[in-house]
Amino acid sequence: DGGITQSPKYLFRKEGQNVTLSCEQNLNHDAMYWYRQDPGQGLRLIYYSQIVNDFQKGDIAEGYSVSREKKESFPLTVTSAQKNPTAFYLCASSIDGGQGKLFFGSGTQLSVL
């Protein structure tokens, strides 16, 4: 059953703590993306990767970090430098990073304790 799996579904962060959101895909897609969604707003791009071992900053990369060591995996770390991390985080992938459609995971809701 192909798709994108995000975990956990809910995550709580204490002040000063780094947390990592997992994103795994078995679609054999080259490109992967992380978006942030705030209530009532659209999606804002945090980071994207078009190929293994390479990634680029999106529009709101400050306070976040990523890695792309494997084609299937694109974890996102929300660092303590991100002062307003409460949001819904969505991971997506596409076949080749071109202008094709995105496949999304079911999201992770991150809240601050």
Add this chain to the structure above:
Amino acid sequence: SQQGEEDPQALSIQEGENATMNCSYKTSINNLQWYRQNSGRGLVHLILIRSNEREKHSGRLRVTLDTSKKSSSLLITASRAADTASYFCATDELNDYKLSFGAGTTVTVRA
């Protein structure tokens, strides 16, 4: 940067009615896509229309694109309760492979 902007922000209709929402964008694009999001879930791709196309259909969905006005519309015909969701347009600018999403239109279909 957010390029697309949907209108209206919210829409409430009776089951069986049609729902129309619009998307405007600022710069020239390669493609425009529409996505649906159910509450608390990920987005699902609905339809992609290329910049050289003017209209596209998929089931009960009809999308139009007017590149001279930099706008698109999504029509859902004969709406059902299951169509209740938020709908987003997404554009990719020329020479840029990143999609920019609008803030979405929230559609409520009343039984």
